[in-house]
Amino acid sequence: MKLTLIALLTAFCLMSVPAIAAGPAEWPITEAELDNGLKVIILEDHSTPAVTSQIWYHVGSKNERPGITGISHLFEHMMFKGSKNIPPEEHARIVQKNGGTSNAYTYFDQTVYHETLGNEKLDLALSLEAERMQNLTIDDKNLASERQVIIEERGWRIDNNPFMPIVEQLFATSYNAHPYGWHVIGWMSDLESITLDDCRNYFDTYYVPNNATLVIAGDVNPKDAMQLVEKHFGAIPRGAEPPRPHTVEPVQMGERRVEFHKQAQLPVFIAGYHTPEMLNEDTYALDVLSRVFSGGQSSRAYKRLVYDEQICLFAGGQFETREDPALFYVFAFMNPGATTETAEAALYDELEKIKNEPLTDHELQKAKNQIEAELVGQMESIDDKAQMLGQYQTLTGDYRNMFGEMDKYMAVTADDVMRVAKKYFDSRNRTVVTLVPEQSDAGMGFGL
Numbered sequence: 525m526k527l528t529l530i531a532l533l534t535a536f537c538l539m540s541v542p543a544i545a546a547g548p549a550e551w552p553i554t555e556a557e558l559d560n561g562l563k564v565i566i567l568e569d570h571s572t573p574a575v576t577s578q579i580w581y582h583v584g585s586k587n588e589r590p591g592i593t594g595i596s597h598l599f600e601h602m603m604f605k606g607s608k609n610i611p612p613e614e615h616a617r618i619v620q621k622n623g624g625t626s627n628a629y630t631y632f633d634q635t636v637y638h639e640t641l642g643n644e645k646l647d648l649a650l651s652l653e654a655e656r657m658q659n660l661t662i663d664d665k666n667l668a669s670e671r672q673v674i675i676e677e678r679g680w681r682i683d684n685n686p687f688m689p690i691v692e693q694l695f696a697t698s699y700n701a702h703p704y705g706w707h708v709i710g711w712m713s714d715l716e717s718i719t720l721d722d723c724r725n726y727f728d729t730y731y732v733p734n735n736a737t738l739v740i741a742g743d744v745n746p747k748d749a750m751q752l753v754e755k756h757f758g759a760i761p762r763g764a765e766p767p768r769p770h771t772v773e774p775v776q777m778g779e780r781r782v783e784f785h786k787q788a789q790l791p792v793f794i795a796g797y798h799t800p801e802m803l804n805e806d807t808y809a810l811d812v813l814s815r816v817f818s819g820g821q822s823s824r825a826y827k828r829l830v831y832d833e834q835i836c837l838f839a840g841g842q843f844e845t846r847e848d849p850a851l852f853y854v855f856a857f858m859n860p861g862a863t864t865e866t867a868e869a870a871l872y873d874e875l876e877k878i879k880n881e882p883l884t885d886h887e888l889q890k891a892k893n894q895i896e897a898e899l900v901g902q903m904e905s906i907d908d909k910a911q912m913l914g915q916y917q918t919l920t921g922d923y924r925n926m927f928g929e930m931d932k933y934m935a936v937t938a939d940d941v942m943r944v945a946k947k948y949f950d951s952r953n954r955t956v957v958t959l960v961p962e963q964s965d966a967g968m969g970f971g972l
Contacts, residue, residue, distance in 0.1 A: 551909070553923075554746035558754065560762040561734025565913050565923060566749050567741040569906050575742030576907045577649045578638040579657075580914040582737075583730040585708045586632050586769055586848070592722050594710015597630040598674050599726060603637065604628075605666040608659035612666070615652055622648060630708055633847040634918050640907055643743035647752050653738075654756035657731060662723050671715060678709050687857075690784045690794055690957045697782050698796050698851060698955040702773040732763025737917045741910035773798070773849065780955040788961040790837070793864040795871075795956045796851035797948050799843065803920050807845055808932045809940040810852065810948070814843035815891035816883055816941075817874060818854075824874050825854075833870065835862035841871075847919040852948065864958050879945040882938035895933050 554566040585596050606612035619626040624641030639649040682688045692707045699705030709715075738757070740749050776798060800806050818825045818840030829839035839856040854875070856867035883891075902908045917923040 552746075553913075554750070555923075556750060556753075558733065558758055560758070560760055561732075562753075562757050562760075563737040563917065564750065564753050565737065565739045565917060566744065566746045567739070567906070567909055567913060568744060568746055569741055569909065570743050572906065573643050573743050574640060574906065575643045575646045575649070575740065575744050576638060576640040576910050577646065577653065578636055578739045578741075578910045578914050579653050580737040580739065580918045581635045581637075581730060582633070582735050582918050583635055583766065584631050584633045585706065585710070586703045587730065587766075588703060588706070588710070591714055592710075592718055592726070593706045593714040594674065594678075594708075595714075595718055595722060595726055596635055597708055597710065598670060598715070598718065599723065599731075600628050600630045600635055600637075601670040601673060602662065602666055602723065603656055603660065605670065606661045607656045608661070610652070610655055612661075615656065618648070618652065624649070632704055632708060634915070636914065638907070638910070640742075646740065646744060646749060647756075650738075650752050650756045654760065657733070657736075657757070658760045660727060660731070662720065662727060664720055667718075667720055667723060671718070674709070675712070675715050678712060678715060682707065682709060683712070686786070686788050687792060687959070689786060690792065690959050693782055693784050694794055694796050694851075694853075694955060694957045697780050697957065698776075698798070699773055701771050702848065703769055703771065704773075704846070704848065704850070728763065730766050732766070733757060733760050734762050735766045737914055739910045739914040739917075741906040741913070776953050776955070779951045782955075782957045783960050784957055785960045785962050787963060788959060789963065790860065791858045791864045791961055792856065792959040793858075793868055793956065794853060794855040795868070795954050796853055797950075797953050799845075799850055799852045799948050801849050802845040802847060803925065805932075806944050806947070807843075809936050809944040810843050811895065812888065812891045812933065812936045813878060813941045813945060814841060814852070815894050816887045817841050817878065819891065819894055824877075825871055828874060829856060829867055829870055833866075835859055835870075836867055839867060839871065868956070875945065875949045879942060879949065881942075883941055885938075888936075888938055888941075892934060892936070896930065899930060 552568040554568070556564045558564065583596060585593065588595055604613060604615055606614065610618070616626050619639050619641065622641055622645050624639055624645060626639040628635070628637040637653060639652070641649055682692055695707060696705050738753060799810060815823070817823060820826065821830075823840060825840045829836040835858065837857045837859050841852065841854040843852050844850045854871050856864065856871065858864060858867060902912065912926055913923045916926040
């Protein structure tokens with residue numbers, strides 16, 4: 525799967541969403557659009573007596589600008605601070621008291637809020653989301669409290685984390701123009717200076733029904749569900765059409781290198797290659813390539829650097845897709861006494877082999893089998909199904925774009941893999957960040 529690097533690192537040393545789907549064209553889906561522009565997708569699934577509702581706002585850190593970076597994530601927190609008819613922090617408590625779960629996440633292209641409850645509680649879930657869409661409390665008190673929470677979160681997630689600062693530096697160096705150049709959590713100086721007017725303008729611009737998709741999946745009758753949607757969301761006014769970033773990252777014309785000095789025990793390096801957007805046909809071959817190169821402990825990168833040469837604690841790569849062109853990551857966590865130069869050369873050598881030598885039939889089929897198995901796992905729950913529908917609708921403009929994806933993966937050939945490797949794994953298309961350890965008296969480890 526085209527997973528996100530942040531998700532991988534969370535599992536390894538610390539947010540992720542599936543970026544592909546099989547072709548569930550047989551799913552019983554009902555879709556509609558309210559007069560105010562709210563898109564509604566309902567998946568009828570009676571496998572369990574539960575229902576999930578997810579509201580996808582087409583706004584993320586990509587929609588920010590210098591001066592208000594991090595406001596998307598800040599606003600995710602603000603959405604739980606109460607509204608005209610719901611006291612602060614009560615949204616989640618109401619869901620919990622009714623036997624359900626709720627959460628939210630922010631990423632580069634989207635912000636998502638979701639609840640899962642018993643099937644008789646859909647009315648409650650929709651009323652809560654509609655309430656904060658139209659009546660959110662945005663005041664100095666809430667901004668001050670959540671600003672402090674986010675500042676502290678940035679501290680442990682980025683600044684005091686042994687690895688994430690170089691990921692942040694990779695974003696900043698890889699992107700000269702596009703707003704993917706900052707981390708979702710934002711720069712500290714912006715978090716400290718975002719104003720109440722900034723928050724109100726952001727809410728009025730992006731938290732409007734015509735910038736949202738509501739996905740309902742579970743044990744529901746679509747007609748009844750639509751009546752509830754109309755009841756709670758129908759009267760919310762349509763907003764002005766939100767502005768979309770149109771900046772295209774210029775073609776990178778040469779390798780960029782950065783040294784990052786930080787207290788740590790072991791060196792690390794990470795490289796990023798510019799790769800295409802989510803709907804580009806090259807993504808299928810790149811994803812297959814990523815499985816062979818770094819898909820687990822039997823992958824080429826891990827086997828060579830960790831098992832055979834024993835120079836790395838962990839090594840590999842990760843392919844990520846977003847709404848706009850993203851990055852393919854290559855990274856290595858060094859063992860004591862080993863240098864990043866050695867690992868870097870070995871990883872580039874493995875990529876050169878993929879450029880010039882076709883994958884074996886076994887490698888190609890194994891990669892496809894991995895993808896197929898993971899896709900099956902992704903479709904086990906109503907939450908996962910809703911996630912796929914919401915992501916494709918929001919990031920590609922039509923959830924139907926997920927239909928037939930598996931067929932496209934199965935059609936990838938060894939020649940396709942060689943072609944995309946030659947196209948994207950060019951040193952001129954690469955940005956490298958190296959963590960150079962600077963030990964304090966007490967030392968500082970990776971917490972692995």
